[in-house]
Amino acid sequence: MRGVWRLLSFLAIMLFLAGCGQENLSALDPQGPVADMQFDLLMLSLLVMVFVVLVVVVIFIYVLIKYRERQGDTHIPKQVEGNHRLEIIWTTIPILLLLIIAVPNVVLTFDLADTEPEEDQDVLEVTVTGHQFWWEFEYPEYDIEAGQDLYIPTDTRVVFQLEASDVIHSFWVPALAGKQDTVPGITNEMWLEAEDEGIYQGRCTEFCGESHWLMDFNVIAVDPDTFEAWADSMANPPQELTEPQSEVAAEGRAIYEESCLSCHATAGEGGNPQGGPDLTNFGERSNIAGFLEFNEDNLEEWIRDPQKLKPGNSMPGFDHFDDDEMEALVEYMMGLKVQD
Template sequence: MRSACGTAALLLSASLTGCGDSPQSALSPHGEGARRVAALWWLLFGISMVFVVLVTALVLWAAIYRRGSRVRVRMGSAQRFVVIMGVVIPTIVLVGVYVVGLRDLRALSDPRDPDQLVVEVTGHQWWWEVRYPEGGFVTANEIHVPTGRTVNLRLRTADVNHSFWVPGLTVKTDLVAGRVNHLWLRTGRAGLYRDQCAEYCGLQHARMAFHVVAQPPAEFSAWLAGQEHSATAPAGGLAARGLQVFQTASCASCHAIRGTTANGRIGPDLTHVAGRRYLAAGTIPNTRGYLGGWISNSQTLKPGNKMPPQPLTSEQLQALIAYLETLR
């Protein structure tokens, strides 16, 4: 008995640790929407544990103090107990949870804040396009937001259904073909939040992550101003050769770099690609080695994505990497 209890306690502790300490956890809230979700979860968990303990105690009591074979039970003698425990108390609990859920649902649907930053997010197989109408630019797979300000996310999909999930900041919302869904988030804590597509959307669904970068207002304003600028053409050297490679190879057919002739719309905008932390929607870190491998043959890292292998010479590849590293 003691061993079984110890095992159960260990499993419960492990499960809660996995939920609370992971980088993507609804039980480690840092946003107003996520706090409501976590509070509702803990409420339901607490109610469930009360009933688990109660039922377990009743089962043990019945097993220990069971009636003998000669005891005669009168029909209807337990009717009051059944009505109270099986009807009255569950009804009170369910109605109470329903009321709390409605309150949270209303709060999550309307932030009641007129000063909102609008960010448009479009899901692709398998990456995220992020557009800032206020700044007039597009980026990918990273959503920068200011702390203390409400962010209004307009969510749409360019192909199949996806699901936008930021468990540490707000609730999950689907991206449904043919419509625009709205979601808001607000946090007072600066930091990096790794997030995920939560709706199966094809072969690389598991590698369709993104990051929310929450920054103090002054730092966010500086980032916003930097993103508004077009790419600066390198003066010469290997990077200048890389710009020529980018514009003459197939890269410019799929990708855009503001300030150049590249105006592709199939893949992510690369105007400030060197400033991003990861490549391929969180699949690999944005380092020189991984960048070269991705350009050469991205199918070895993320099979099924729409970028074909690039038939570049070693000199062309090094020049292209040198150029892309200047795009900050």
């Protein structure tokens, strides 16, 4: 009885874990052409494997029943050694099955490695840099930079140049395309396309340190016009970002200039290559630092002690701000928006 319960709870846990995938974080629910092609390949391989398992199991059970030892049965079955016909059959069938899997795999691998767009297709270039433990997205055609949230236009071939500043990371947006490593000193390439607007979750899938598991990001796909408008306002952010209108926010801005701007570029000012994400549009983030729900309490907690929330990241804590200073800073940061 105990064994049965164990088995049942094991199955329940497996089912629970299998259901863990949040929306838009599944390669089994592809939402763009690259993910579609990869999914088809997966299904083809699965089909071949299921076929092999079925054939083997059926033969196994048949032999088990038909040739089992019966009472009073002393007769030893005929022993077969070296049968040419059998050997040819069981060598040829696996070769054929492997070819069925290999040919489409090799063809697709080469197809996907080619980032050249088809004729008249819209293309967007993005340089991705993996950092411990956040993602940087640069749009060279627009001369803008974003952190954590990757905005892309729908129905556009987005071609990535993948780099890393410290250790090896791996860039993965399961619903849109398979993973690709980001390696210091090497630039890898990949592309993907989103068919529909929406938020697609991304992950780092190469163990890169203590907070690797918190190195999440979101891909935000919007229609091409909205994307152009977003890119334009990122390049020309509203003046309020640098000259806040409210008194409290202005106080926050002063604190920000003194303590934060050296690491976080904002509206084209500040930042440094070893610093943190560009915060020009921080007030529009889908979350904080890639994983915390976006709200004022979490922002305050992050600023006071980022090491507690995401151990090993490169931001120092600012626990010495008093409540008024913190309130002003948080108000200023929540107002960092480029769209109305």
